[in-house]
Amino acid sequence: MAERILKNISTRGLKNAVKGNEYRKEALISYGILIIGYIVLQLGASVGLIGKHLQGQFVPICVYVALAISLNLVVGISGELSLGHAGFMAVGAFTGIIVMRVLEPHLGIMPIRLIIALIFAAIMAAIAGFIIGVPILSLRGDYLAIVTLAFGEIVRNFMNVLYFALDENDHLKFAFNHTIDGITNDQRILTGAIGATGVTKAATFTGAMLLTAFTLFVVLNLKNSKQGRAIMAIRDNRIAGESIGLDVRKYKLMAFVVSAALAGMAGCMFGQNYSTLAPVKFNFNTSILILVFVVLGGIGNIWGGMIAAALLTILPEAFRQFADYRMLTYAIVLILVMIGTYNPTFKARINSVIDKIKPKKKKDSGKKNKKSKSGKEVA
Amino acid sequence: MKNTFKKFAIIALSCMMVFALAACGGGGGSSESSGAGELHIGGIGPLTGPAALYGQAVKNGAEIAVKEINEANPDGVQIVFDMQDDEHDPEKSVNAYNTLVDDGMQVLVGTVTSAPCTAVSAEAYANRTFALTPSASATSVVEGNDNVFQLCFQDPQQGQIAAEYIAKNFPDAVVGAIYNNSDNYSSGIFDAFKKALGEKGMSVAAEEAFASDDNADFSAQLNKMKNANVDLLFLPIYYTPASNIMKQAHDMGYAPKYFGCDGLDGILALEGFDTALAEGALLLTPFSADAEDEATQAFVSAYQEAYGEKPIQFAADAYDCIYTVYNCFNETGLGTDASMEEICEAMIEKFNGGFTATGLTASGDMKWAPTGEVEKAPKIYLIQDGKYVEQ
Numbered sequence: 001m002a003e004r005i006l007k008n009i010s011t012r013g014l015k016n017a018v019k020g021n022e023y024r025k026e027a028l029i030s031y032g033i034l035i036i037g038y039i040v041l042q043l044g045a046s047v048g049l050i051g052k053h054l055q056g057q058f059v060p061i062c063v064y065v066a067l068a069i070s071l072n073l074v075v076g077i078s079g080e081l082s083l084g085h086a087g088f089m090a091v092g093a094f095t096g097i098i099v100m101r102v103l104e105p106h107l108g109i110m111p112i113r114l115i116i117a118l119i120f121a122a123i124m125a126a127i128a129g130f131i132i133g134v135p136i137l138s139l140r141g142d143y144l145a146i147v148t149l150a151f152g153e154i155v156r157n158f159m160n161v162l163y164f165a166l167d168e169n170d171h172l173k174f175a176f177n178h179t180i181d182g183i184t185n186d187q188r189i190l191t192g193a194i195g196a197t198g199v200t201k202a203a204t205f206t207g208a209m210l211l212t213a214f215t216l217f218v219v220l221n222l223k224n225s226k227q228g229r230a231i232m233a234i235r236d237n238r239i240a241g242e243s244i245g246l247d248v249r250k251y252k253l254m255a256f257v258v259s260a261a262l263a264g265m266a267g268c269m270f271g272q273n274y275s276t277l278a279p280v281k282f283n284f285n286t287s288i289l290i291l292v293f294v295v296l297g298g299i300g301n302i303w304g305g306m307i308a309a310a311l312l313t314i315l316p317e318a319f320r321q322f323a324d325y326r327m328l329t330y331a332i333v334l335i336l337v338m339i340g341t342y343n344p345t346f347k348a349r350i351n352s353v354i355d356k357i358k359p360k361k362k363k364d365s366g367k368k369n370k371k372s373k374s375g376k377e378v379a
Numbered sequence: 380m381k382n383t384f385k386k387f388a389i390i391a392l393s394c395m396m397v398f399a400l401a402a403c404g405g406g407g408g409s410s411e412s413s414g415a416g417e418l419h420i421g422g423i424g425p426l427t428g429p430a431a432l433y434g435q436a437v438k439n440g441a442e443i444a445v446k447e448i449n450e451a452n453p454d455g456v457q458i459v460f461d462m463q464d465d466e467h468d469p470e471k472s473v474n475a476y477n478t479l480v481d482d483g484m485q486v487l488v489g490t491v492t493s494a495p496c497t498a499v500s501a502e503a504y505a506n507r508t509f510a511l512t513p514s515a516s517a518t519s520v521v522e523g524n525d526n527v528f529q530l531c532f533q534d535p536q537q538g539q540i541a542a543e544y545i546a547k548n549f550p551d552a553v554v555g556a557i558y559n560n561s562d563n564y565s566s567g568i569f570d571a572f573k574k575a576l577g578e579k580g581m582s583v584a585a586e587e588a589f590a591s592d593d594n595a596d597f598s599a600q601l602n603k604m605k606n607a608n609v610d611l612l613f614l615p616i617y618y619t620p621a622s623n624i625m626k627q628a629h630d631m632g633y634a635p636k637y638f639g640c641d642g643l644d645g646i647l648a649l650e651g652f653d654t655a656l657a658e659g660a661l662l663l664t665p666f667s668a669d670a671e672d673e674a675t676q677a678f679v680s681a682y683q684e685a686y687g688e689k690p691i692q693f694a695a696d697a698y699d700c701i702y703t704v705y706n707c708f709n710e711t712g713l714g715t716d717a718s719m720e721e722i723c724e725a726m727i728e729k730f731n732g733g734f735t736a737t738g739l740t741a742s743g744d745m746k747w748a749p750t751g752e753v754e755k756a757p758k759i760y761l762i763q764d765g766k767y768v769e770q
Binding site for chain 1 (some may be wrong): 426427463465469470473474475476477478480483494497498500501502518519522523561562563567570590628723748
């Protein structure tokens with residue numbers, strides 16, 4: 001037993017030595033996708049190549065990408081299955097809407113107001129993550145998944161009976177399980193299960209993209225830090241981690257709370273992109289959708305999740321031409337991709353195709369390495 | 380690394396294949412040129428998902444009107460109607476709206492359901508698209524939007540009409556209500572109903588709410604109604620949960636009189652539902668497929684011929700919407716080459732300037748208030764022998 005643990009630790013040390021290089025590669029690809037995506041989309045929109053239809057999805061795409069990155073922190077890096085991510089998104093979204101409305105008479109500058117709302121959203125979601133995380137992170141595997149699922153549903157049902165309004169003196173009024181008396185429609189902020197209506201949209205593509213970049217920055221840096229290595233060590237072998245003195249609960253909680261806070265911020269941005277938002281949006285399906293992004297992109301593979309999130313957001317819209325068969329087509333494509341990415345026989349066939357193009361690839365990777373080296377020297 | 384590249388390649392490949400397929404599918408719509416040109420009307424509604432029946436009905440009803448108009452006057456303005464799916468989700472609905480704008484929509488008939496319509500209204504307001512919704516009845520749909528009008532009654536209007544009818548015809552009834560508090564439509568009607576009933580000197584003896592997704596079991600709500608001796612149960616909800624309520628009430632030996640609003644319309648067409656359970660129920664709906672008048676009969680037979688089923692109220696609403704938009708557009712005197720914005724301003728002016736329309740869903744004329752709500756006479760039906768009988 002002891003031998004096995006030692007072996008484990010020593011290979012981990014070896015792996016960590018290689019990590020530096022691997023981290024650089026991952027960061028390069030992830031940030032590269034973001035920057036190229038931003039430039040291509042922004043250019044396409046300004047030239048007129050990209051229609052209103054796709055432009056309208058810019059913000060949701062960024063939000064889903066950010067959500068996939070943040071969930072990857074829990075599912076991929078910390079190795080816990082969480083099915084309640086939409087719950088944190090909901091906390092952030094509604095916190096954001098309330099903060100924006102409260103600040104509206106006092107602070108005219110939209111971007112600053114949005115940043116304050118994002119910070120509040122992150123704090124509230126982090127608190128929610130902490131409250132749920134402390135008791136449940138001693139659970140493992142399926143049990144954790146079940147409790148997080150329940151958490152998501154609790155948040156949604158809690159939002160269903162929550163009423164907020166801003167009265168004529170700009171005082172925030174709050175009620176639980178009944179409507180607030182003596183206020184007009186304009187003064188309502190949250191109306192129970194109907195949610196928020198008449199939200200002034202504050203989300204922009206650039207803002208959403210910056211938020212995604214921030215999320216990526218936090219997750220990648222956490223992954224590459226001492227804490228991040230501890231989190232992954234615990235994921236790979238809990239007993240080994242404990243034996244070298246790692247505080248399992250602390251590190252698991254760290255990943256969980258950071259992930260929750262980031263999801264809250266993404267939720268806040270999402271809420272600011274539509275004039276109306278109801279709690280029903282943050283149901284179990286949304287949690288699963290985010291998990292699907294992560295799983296399809298490869299658990300723990302951050303940029304894979306980013307691409308999956310962007311594609312799976314665009315695909316059902318791109319299928320509009322199929323009219324009646326749209327959702328059927330989407331489902332078939334989803335199944336095909338799932339089979340394609342996880343079926344060894346199918347993979348082997350694709351491998352043989354890729355092998356034919358391989359010599360080219362080698363050159364490319366050589367160039368990339370050179371670039372990153374020179375980049376480092378400049379830095 | 381190598382592994383993940385392969386994954387990515389597979390995803391990319393399959394996507395390319397799909398996009399190629401999509402491109403093949405999209406090339407079909409060639410346009411016939413005619414003298415007066417084409418007016419592009421867009422529609423948005425749930426064609427899939429839990430509210431699909433409404434979206435489908437709107438699509439079918441609108442297509443019948445479009446066919447009639449185009450065939451009646453081949454040399455006049457031809458209508459091109461494009462209906463997009465929104466799955467009853469505001470996010471998807473905005474996507475659908477943007478698709479339609481990209482495809483050159485000039486007037487919007489939609490959105491079918493309230494929450495998505497609220498989201499789309501804000502977009503349509505910013506882009507200046509004229510919108511006439513067949514069935515989104517929430518007040519938030521038209522609030523603050525001068526470009527959005529409703530063909531159906533607003534929720535509070537329905538609640539008020541229902542309360543007035545009950546106070547007049549059942550003054551001694553013990554009234555109870557089960558409503559969906561996660562739904563704009565349902566809670567909007569209920570709030571107005573409760574208020575209006577109070578003004579008539581009656582009260583709601585028992586009220587119970589449920590949230591949209593967990594609407595399979597109503598035994599708790601029904602037991603409360605039964606214990607409060609409720610003999611008139613107001614159901615301002617859609618027909619799917621209402622069918623569950625009727626079935627479960629029947630199973631527990633409880634038989635109150637039901638009173639529903641237009642969301643209940645469609646319950647007789649629901650698969651697997653015993654229509655005997657709805658016997659004696661009253662509902663407030665602007666349209667009945669069993670009405671005797673000529674226009675309704677012509678519409679019903681055309682609908683049955685095309686789709687093999689009886690039209691529900693939403694189909695009639697959509698039918699009227701298309702005719703209203705068409706007539707109003709002709710009155711503006713604009714050509715079909717007018718932009719979305721020009722048509723929007725001209726039609727707002729007409730609607731605010733006393734434009735009247737007739738149709739299947741109104742016994743007299745329909746007029747619109749500048750706020751966007753419709754003014755027309757209400758109709759109340761009784762379900763008898765599996766048919767609607769006008770009261």
